[in-house]
Amino acid sequence: MFSFKEYSREIFVTIILVLVLIVLRVLIANLIRRFAATSHLFENRTNLVIKYINILMNILITTSLIVVWGVETQDIFITISSIATVIGVAMFAQWSILSNVTSGMILFFSFPFRIGDTIKIHDKDFPIEAEIEDINTFHVSLKTKEGEKIIFPNNLLLQKGISIIPAKYEEREFFD
Structure with a gap:
């Protein structure tokens, strides 16, 4: 009891x-x-x-x-090793998920671009020019000039060539 x-x-x-x-x-x-x-x-x-x-x-x-x-310490190690084995097998079977998470960490720490930047993804079949709205663990949310929302996997961002398009400033004439 x-x-x-x-x-x-x-x-x-x-x-x-x-x-x-x-x-x-x-x-x-x-x-x-x-x-x-x-x-x-x-x-x-x-x-x-x-x-x-x-x-x-x-x-x-x-x-x-x-x-x-x-x-017991032995029970803890057995449980942890069992969980690690299951996660390892699941991640190996789902390598794209692991790839996206890893890519998300690389993007998070390397700061190649920021939220609000306009980027151009150089893809032969589907080139994209859009503004970055959000960077998540698995994907990046993009918004095109036409208002289309695109969810792009992080691992593809590291595989494709990307240009960061500088912000356009209006040219004005200045008078004294």
């Missing part, structure tokens, strides 16, 4: 860890947003960084809870 007295320490530590997670998520998100505002970073990139940090914190808290509740 389950007894609260028997597991009181584990329950107390679990509650504390969950509260710490909530407080850390709020504090870190606020710090990152402040830094992004002072550095003039795009909101989409800021939200992506916050999302990745939240995932990392969730993994750390989950690992801590596993240790607190006394799960």
Whole structure:
């Protein structure tokens, strides 16, 4: 039979860890947003960084809870290796998904273009000239001059030649 007295320490530590997670998520998100505002970073990139940090914190808290509740180390390694094997096989079978995620990370960290840039994708069969609306993990959202919305996979952006078209400024005559 389950007894609260028997597991009181584990329950107390679990509650504390969950509260710490909530407080850390709020504090870190606020710090990152402040830094992004002072550095003039795009909101989409800021939200992506916050999302990745939240995932990392969730993994750390989950690992801590596993240790607190006394799960055997051997059981943890067996579970992790089983999950890694399944994910590895699934990703190998779905290489395009892995390719898009990897390409999304490369685009995120290398900054070849930014949201709001107009790009031209040099594709022999389907050339595209459009403005970048959003950069996601799997794809980039583009909008043509005609208003057509195009979702373009990240891995193709790295495979195709791309020109960044500079913003056009109106030429005006200046008078003294």
